[in-house]
Amino acid sequence: MSSPVADLRSYLAGLSWPDPQAPRFDPDTAPADPVELFAQWLEAAVEAGAPAPHVMTLATVDAAGRPDARVTVLxxxxxxxxxxxxxxxxPKGKQLGRVPVAALVFHWPSLGRQVRVRGAVRPAEAARTAAAFERLSAHQRADLLADRQSGPLHDEVWLSDALGDPTELLALEGAGPVTAPTWRLWGVDAGRMEFFQAERDGHHVRLRYSRSESGYGTELLHP
Ligand SMILES: Cc1cc2nc3c(=O)[nH]c(=O)nc-3n(C[C@H](O)[C@H](O)[C@H](O)COP(=O)(O)O)c2cc1C
Incomplete structure (x- = not known):
C-alpha cells in the first residue's frame, strides 16, 4: 500500500530543474561590484514576474554553534x-547579536538563479532603524511593539485582539514616533558573494566575489 512518504519519493524523482526559460549568464560581462550585479539580477527577477523576489533565507548560528535558518524579507x-x-x-535577533555573522540565500527558480551572501553582522544606527520602522504598517508596528515573536502562543484571544486593533498599542505614538525598543535593522556585510546560474547542459556558472583591502576579486567555481 502506498504511503504519503512513498508518494513523495516518486514525486521527487519526477521533478527536474533548471527551468527551460533560464537566461544565460556570461561572467566576463559581470560588473566589478557584486552589489551592482545583485541589483541587475533582482531587477531581472522583478521583470520576469518572480514571486516575492526580495524574500530570502537568513541563516544564523547560536552561541553553541547550532545553525538556524528562516525566510525573511530584504x-x-x-x-x-x-x-x-x-x-x-x-531567536534570530539573539543569534545576530551574540554571534554576529550570517548568510543569506536568494533563489529565483524561474531564472535558475541563486545569490549567496556571507559576512559579519552589525546593528544599524538608530536613525536607519527608525526610518525602517516608520515604513511598516500599523499592524506590523503594533506587533513589534508587543515584542512577542517566536514566544509560545498561549492566548489566541490576545493575538487576535492585538492584531485586529493596533490602536491601543499605537496610542503610544500619539506623543511622537516610537520605534519598538528591541527591534532593529542588522547589516550583513557583502564581503563575500556568490552568483549561481543554472544551465540546461549542466555547465552551471558560479562566480564568487571576495573583498580584500584592494577591492573585490572574482573567481569561477566548479559547479
Ligand atoms: C514569505 C515569508 C516572509 C517572511 N518575512 C518575515 C519578515 O520580514 N520578518 C520576520 O520577522 N519574519 C518573517 N517571516 C517569518 C520567519 O520565517 C520566521 O518564522 C520568524 O521571523 C521567526 O524566526 P525566529 O524564530 O528564527 O526569530 C517570513 C516568512 C515567510 C514565509
Missing amino acids: EDVDESAFWVAASETS
Whole structure:
C-alpha cells in the first residue's frame, strides 16, 4: 500500500530543474561590484514576474554553534551590506547579536538563479532603524511593539485582539514616533558573494566575489 512518504519519493524523482526559460549568464560581462550585479539580477527577477523576489533565507548560528535558518524579507541594500530586520528578543535577533555573522540565500527558480551572501553582522544606527520602522504598517508596528515573536502562543484571544486593533498599542505614538525598543535593522556585510546560474547542459556558472583591502576579486567555481 502506498504511503504519503512513498508518494513523495516518486514525486521527487519526477521533478527536474533548471527551468527551460533560464537566461544565460556570461561572467566576463559581470560588473566589478557584486552589489551592482545583485541589483541587475533582482531587477531581472522583478521583470520576469518572480514571486516575492526580495524574500530570502537568513541563516544564523547560536552561541553553541547550532545553525538556524528562516525566510525573511530584504529591508534595504547599500554598497556594503544587506539589511535585515529582527527584534533582539527573537531567536534570530539573539543569534545576530551574540554571534554576529550570517548568510543569506536568494533563489529565483524561474531564472535558475541563486545569490549567496556571507559576512559579519552589525546593528544599524538608530536613525536607519527608525526610518525602517516608520515604513511598516500599523499592524506590523503594533506587533513589534508587543515584542512577542517566536514566544509560545498561549492566548489566541490576545493575538487576535492585538492584531485586529493596533490602536491601543499605537496610542503610544500619539506623543511622537516610537520605534519598538528591541527591534532593529542588522547589516550583513557583502564581503563575500556568490552568483549561481543554472544551465540546461549542466555547465552551471558560479562566480564568487571576495573583498580584500584592494577591492573585490572574482573567481569561477566548479559547479
Ligand atoms: C514569505 C515569508 C516572509 C517572511 N518575512 C518575515 C519578515 O520580514 N520578518 C520576520 O520577522 N519574519 C518573517 N517571516 C517569518 C520567519 O520565517 C520566521 O518564522 C520568524 O521571523 C521567526 O524566526 P525566529 O524564530 O528564527 O526569530 C517570513 C516568512 C515567510 C514565509
